Amino acid sequence: MNARSLVLTLLACSSFAALEGCRRKVTPAATPVPAGVDAAAAQRRADAQAAEAAQRRADSIAAANAAASRDAAGDRQAQLDMGNILAQRVYFDYDRDQLRDDGAAVLDAKSAVLQANPSITLVVTGHTDERGTAEYNLALGQRRAATVKRYMTGKGVAENRVSTQSLGDSQPASSGGDESAYQQNRRAEFEVRGASGILVRTRD
Amino acid sequence: MHLPFFRVLAAVLVAAPSLVVAQDTTSRGVRIGLTYDPGTKPGVVVLPVSTALGDSVAAIVSRDLDLGDRITVIPLDASASRAVARAGAPNWSLLAQLGAAAAIQVTPTPSGLHLAVYNVATRQTALIRDYVAPPASSVRAWRSAVHGLSDELEQSLTGTRGISRTRVLFTRGGRLWLIDSDGHGESPLAGAVTPGSAAWHPNGRTITYSTYVPSQIVVQDIGGRGRTVASGRGVFISPVFTPDGASVVYAHGEDDGVDLYSVPASGGAARRLSVGRGSDNVSPSFSPDGRRIAFMSGRAGHPEIYTMDADGTNVDLLTPLDVGESAYRASPDWSSDGRLVAFQSRIDGQFQLLTVGLRDRALKQLTSDGSNDDPSWAPDARHLVFVSNRSGTRQLWVIDAESGRARQLTRGASVRLPSWSPRLGEP
Structure with missing residues (x-):
């Protein structure tokens, strides 16, 4: 159990205690014994009530613990998701620097994560496939990175939080010489800087 | 006779x-x-x-x-x-x-x-x-x-001096290499890491090159240490010396296209030459008199070869404009006699080398075997070194532009971006 989920568990327990307090107010714990009623029967009833209360209490703790655990898992998943969103590559068509719809969707998600986490900056690196000249490909990679930056600043990300560079065709993601390899290589890659620990969730 | x-x-x-x-x-x-x-x-x-x-x-x-x-x-x-x-x-x-x-x-x-x-x-x-x-x-x-x-x-x-005492610079495996024009003495150059293209100073002892990481333009004496003359965010690529050796012209861009700049070879403030308005403008090559620059620009929507005055004015399309997005002409290199610009053009999905006459705009296709990139003239304005994959991997080849006779210069790991030296003195 990490520190965060421990905090969540403690929070859950303290809210349970508060609920208990409320319940006690609406349901008086010490029922006055009517005159002439069998004292033993009264004792059995009180015992049963106490057992029922204990069971409710145990059930509540279990439920709260389960909820806290679900939250922690969900939070871990959210962290992973946001990390993946930030790292997700954007792909381009041959000799093009225009964003495709799939790329725009990826950048929409990234922009939301950046806006929820103002300390993060991104370095965008443009890449190309091996066709064409090395020098032109460096320029083309730079244009792809610039397209990505332009789109994200258009989504409200501050201009100084996205920097651009190009490696042209010098670092292919796939070494193959066919179209599927070329498609893997025509991409923008993202390096996250300034992320210290936990990312703040985006508002859905 | x-x-x-x-x-x-x-x-x-x-x-x-x-x-x-x-x-x-x-x-x-x-x-x-x-x-x-x-x-x-x-x-x-x-x-x-x-x-x-x-x-x-x-x-x-x-x-x-x-x-x-x-x-x-x-x-x-x-x-x-x-x-x-x-x-x-x-x-x-x-x-x-x-x-x-x-x-x-x-x-x-x-x-x-x-x-x-x-x-x-x-x-x-x-x-x-x-x-x-x-x-x-x-x-x-x-x-x-x-x-x-x-x-x-x-x-x-x-009546024409030979070119056997020359060398060729090229990149291989993230290093700069040198090879004698006859294929001997192949050796890596100390200092340059992750180099892009390189070019010679007219003195034959100094070179300029770009590196990807960090993104910069370097001037270096062969056998000496490099000094950065331009660097920063974005790309810094395709440097060449002006024919008088006093300046380096290179391509730089970050978020709004790539343009040509000039910086003193000893370092100093850079001056922008081309106005690409968001397009790519790379691979400058000077006319021997230093007055004009041939370069590649994507301003028409696809790469073509243009010329302009050394101050960036009087831009002129050099290659006949092909309508259609399949046209792709790049890597211009101006011959030392001023008559021709060699370049590569995409033909049937492969790159071939061509020359275009400065006076008559006449085109001549030099290669048809494999895909051929990055021509660089020898100082005799007759031979070209270039990259070809015709042997199965990217290797340096030399072709005689007059006769079409070609020979393989390098073997081994694949190479790119050759630059033929001027005639050299004693080593």
Whole structure:
């Protein structure tokens, strides 16, 4: 159990205690014994009530613990998701620097994560496939990175939080010489800087 | 038919000193008057020399003359080899029978090399020169001295100085490499890591290159340390020296296209030259007089070759505009005689090398085998080094733009971005 989920568990327990307090107010714990009623029967009833209360209490703790655990898992998943969103590559068509719809969707998600986490900056690196000249490909990679930056600043990300560079065709993601390899290589890659620990969730 | 030029040669000889240092023996201003005709290459026999060192000198000179593509080196079989060089004088009748216009003999001496050129038609000695050369144990310096002799010899025979004493810079495996123009002496250059393209200073001792990581333009003496003359965010690529060597012109861009800039070679403030308005403008190459720059621009929607004045004005499309997005022309290199710009153009999905005439805009296709990139002219404005995948991997090849004769220069791990040096002095 990490520190965060421990905090969540403690929070859950303290809210349970508060609920208990409320319940006690609406349901008086010490029922006055009517005159002439069998004292033993009264004792059995009180015992049963106490057992029922204990069971409710145990059930509540279990439920709260389960909820806290679900939250922690969900939070871990959210962290992973946001990390993946930030790292997700954007792909381009041959000799093009225009964003495709799939790329725009990826950048929409990234922009939301950046806006929820103002300390993060991104370095965008443009890449190309091996066709064409090395020098032109460096320029083309730079244009792809610039397209990505332009789109994200258009989504409200501050201009100084996205920097651009190009490696042209010098670092292919796939070494193959066919179209599927070329498609893997025509991409923008993202390096996250300034992320210290936990990312703040985006508002859905 | 070669008599006139040998007569001139003999006349020149009268003024030639008997012992000269290799680098300054050129008879300046003397031209044989032989205009090159692709169909006519004077036949030359390189006479054998009996020592082992003599053998290797003869082999180097023969190869140099052969690779120059202006002279036919007549091969000798073993018996002709024995018969052709009699003690005392050449075997004139055998030389004439072999079709030689001249015979050449290079003999190692204690201080260097002794060159004798014989005119077969007149049966006379046409040229005698002595060259100082370092000991053969200093392989690179010694080979360079032999190349220097070959290049002068070619000038004497054809009127055009040879190019065997030159080197080619290129990239391989994230390093810069050098190779002699005859394929010897291949070695990595210290200092340059993750290099892009490189280019030579006119002094032949200094180069400029870009690196990807960090993104910068570097000026470096060969064998020395590099100094950064431009760097920052975005790309810094395709640097070249101005023909006077005073400045470096390169391409830089970050978020709004890539444009050409000029910076003093010693460092200083950069000045923007091209106005690409968001397009890519890379790969500058100067006209030899330094007045115009050929470059590649994507301003028309696809890469084409343009020229502009050195200050960025008077932009002109050099290659005939192909309508349609499949056109892709790049990597211009201006020949040292100013007549042609070599470039690559996509034809049927592969890149081929072409030249375009500055005066008449006439196109000539030089290659058709494999995909061919990044041409760089030799200082004779006739040969080009380029990258081709015709052997299966990207290797350097040299082609004679006149005859189309091609040879493979590198083997081994794949290479890119060659740059042919100017004519070099002593190493």
